[in-house]
Amino acid sequence: MRLNTIEFLLHEGWDAAVRNGLVTLAAISNVAVALLILGGLVLFGMNVEHMASLQAEAAVIVVELAEGADAAAVEEALWNERVKNIEPINAEENLQRTIEGMGLGLMESSEASAELMIELLGANPCPASLQIKPMDPQDIPELARQAEGVEGVAMVRYARQVTDKLLTMARGIRISGVVVGIVMAVATLLVISTTIRLTIHARRDEIRIMQLVGATNWFIRVPFVIEGVLDGLAGGAIAAAIVLPIYSYIEQYVGQNLQFIDLIYSAQALVLFAVALVLCGVVFGAAGSLMGLHRYLRQV
Amino acid sequence: MIHLQSVSMIYPDGTEALRDVDLLIERGQFAFITGHSGSGKSTLLGLIYRDMVPTAGSVIVDGQDVAKLPPRRVPFLRRKVGVVFQDFGLLPQKTVWENVGFALDVVGASRREKHRKVPIGLELVGLADKGDAFPHQLSAGECQRVSIARALVNGPSILLADEPTGNLDPDTSWEIIQLLLNICQQDTTVVMATHDREIVDRTNCRLVQLAQGRIVRDAKEGGKYDAP
Numbered sequence: 047m048r049l050n051t052i053e054f055l056l057h058e059g060w061d062a063a064v065r066n067g068l069v070t071l072a073a074i075s076n077v078a079v080a081l082l083i084l085g086g087l088v089l090f091g092m093n094v095e096h097m098a099s100l101q102a103e104a105a106v107i108v109v110e111l112a113e114g115a116d117a118a119a120v121e122e123a124l125w126n127e128r129v130k131n132i133e134p135i136n137a138e139e140n141l142q143r144t145i146e147g148m149g150l151g152l153m154e155s156s157e158a159s160a161e162l163m164i165e166l167l168g169a170n171p172c173p174a175s176l177q178i179k180p181m182d183p184q185d186i187p188e189l190a191r192q193a194e195g196v197e198g199v200a201m202v203r204y205a206r207q208v209t210d211k212l213l214t215m216a217r218g219i220r221i222s223g224v225v226v227g228i229v230m231a232v233a234t235l236l237v238i239s240t241t242i243r244l245t246i247h248a249r250r251d252e253i254r255i256m257q258l259v260g261a262t263n264w265f266i267r268v269p270f271v272i273e274g275v276l277d278g279l280a281g282g283a284i285a286a287a288i289v290l291p292i293y294s295y296i297e298q299y300v301g302q303n304l305q306f307i308d309l310i311y312s313a314q315a316l317v318l319f320a321v322a323l324v325l326c327g328v329v330f331g332a333a334g335s336l337m338g339l340h341r342y343l344r345q346v
Numbered sequence: 347m348i349h350l351q352s353v354s355m356i357y358p359d360g361t362e363a364l365r366d367v368d369l370l371i372e373r374g375q376f377a378f379i380t381g382h383s384g385s386g387k388s389t390l391l392g393l394i395y396r397d398m399v400p401t402a403g404s405v406i407v408d409g410q411d412v413a414k415l416p417p418r419r420v421p422f423l424r425r426k427v428g429v430v431f432q433d434f435g436l437l438p439q440k441t442v443w444e445n446v447g448f449a450l451d452v453v454g455a456s457r458r459e460k461h462r463k464v465p466i467g468l469e470l471v472g473l474a475d476k477g478d479a480f481p482h483q484l485s486a487g488e489c490q491r492v493s494i495a496r497a498l499v500n501g502p503s504i505l506l507a508d509e510p511t512g513n514l515d516p517d518t519s520w521e522i523i524q525l526l527l528n529i530c531q532q533d534t535t536v537v538m539a540t541h542d543r544e545i546v547d548r549t550n551c552r553l554v555q556l557a558q559g560r561i562v563r564d565a566k567e568g569g570k571y572d573a574p
């Protein structure tokens with residue numbers, strides 16, 4: 047393509063965006079809002095999934111041994127190809143962990159607390175146990191059922207609710223995210239195509255002249271697509287410029303005040319996310335303007 | 347050059363604008379199309395530059411049946427057929443130079459081509475010194491000259507003019523006709539729809555008269571507006 051042609055097309059596109067000042071502003075802010083909601087949703091969903099997978103990774107089955115059971119024999123019986131590892135925990139250790147887990151630290155160290163507890167109760171309330179880590183957290187219920195049938199096993203426990211809930215929640219968020227995402231995408235496309243249709247209307251004389259002097263349809267389209275891309279680009283950039291600082295702030299706040307929540311945070315991931323938002327804007331901009339043009343150019 | 351064969355045009359709303367029209371216009375000829383308002387003059391021109399497709403018949407332009415032209419080829423027909431209207435159709439925010447250059451931009455011309463051809467076009471219509479003016483700074487006659495320059499700048503072999511003098515006073519109209527006759531001399535076929543009795547009678551050109559979508563008279567040369 048010739049330099050003059052490129053210059054002409056860019057100039058026409060830019061000109062259209064500037065000349066339709068208010069409409070352009072409306073389009074940009076609509077795109078920004080849509081992408082803001084979309085982006086916020088994606089970040090939220092990603093974090094829930096992240097937490098769910100952290101939880102799922104940490105999920106174990108606790109197999110409490112009957113009194114006098116042979117730990118090695120039970121371990122042997124529990125092994126299969128879906129088990130990642132089995133960690134034997136003797137009674138003292140189990141008590142210490144229980145104390146830590148429940149925040150019952152009466153003394154400055156958990157060893158000391160455990161000794162105090164045994165002294166108070168006259169015996170160790172915690173049995174020796176085995177911790178089974180599965181290859182795949184989804185196998186936990188099945189593995190737990192198998193473990194219940196093994197000789198020398200007194201009780202099988204796992205954090206059924208927590209794991210199940212998080213996995214369900216992650217799935218729910220993913221589904222609703224996709225639904226809301228599609229709605230937002232359609233809304234954005236409509237906004238941009240409407241904007242472009244307004245621009246087309248404002249410039250119908252110019253288009254008519256272009257057609258009369260022999261401009262091809264794609265040549266007529268390009269400036270409008272450029273206009274749509276500019277709208278989308280600006281909207282995406284604004285959305286990114288709003289979402290990122292807010293997210294950083296939330297991450298910082300959570301990091302300081304709610305330490306049990308571990309949010310995704312890496313400069314690289316966030317830059318990638320910002321680029322994705324802007325690209326989304328660009329793609330929506332181009333697609334929206336093509337939609338807006340489609341009907342019009344067929345008519346004439 | 348332009349050959350209409352058994353052409354009928356019925357608009358989607360059922361209006362019959364042309365009925366069984368046969369018309370042959372040779373290369374380099376100058377032809378007036380006259381007739382009452384609503385007789386089908388604009389429709390006839392519209393068929394030639396493929397603004398619409400006839401309901402029946404064929405419209406041969408430059409050896410090609412325009413009625414069968416696929417839409418994506420239409421722009422290339424339009425580069426061979428310049429059009430001019432009563433209302434000039436200039437872009438108000440562009441200068442005269444830019445308005446003429448626009449026709450070149452739109453067909454993907456290079457900057458050098460543009461700088462070569464625009465001055466030639468402006469020279470041809472006698473506006474070489476008005477390049478920097480905006481349309482609102484020009485007289486109606488000058489605006490029509492700019493629109494003629496724009497129609498010609500891509501070097502079409504046919505120029506269609508639909509009542510180009512409709513908005514002009516008699517003297518200015520006559521100047522525009524002189525210009526169109528000049529253009530015709532340089533081997534461009536010119537077809538002009540008009541109501542202007544005086545112009546037709548003063549020029550001694552071919553005259554095709556329409557009435558209710560039919561050709562009722564075709565005076566090969568020296569046709570007078572009112573039949574003798």
Ligand SMILES: Nc1ncnc2c1ncn2[C@@H]1O[C@H](COP(=O)(O)OP(=O)(O)OP(=O)(O)O)[C@@H](O)[C@H]1O
Binds near residue numbers: 359361362387
């Ligand atoms: N787009 C259209 N849809 C329906 N009917 C139309 C359309 N354009 C023109 N017509 C009708 O077709 C007939 C011919 O119209 P046309 O414009 O060709 O006449 P004309 O000779 O150019 O008239 P004028 O001198 O007023 O310009 C008229 O009856 C008109 O009402």
Ligand SMILES: [Mg+2]
Binds near residue numbers: 387388389508
């Ligand atoms: Mg007419």
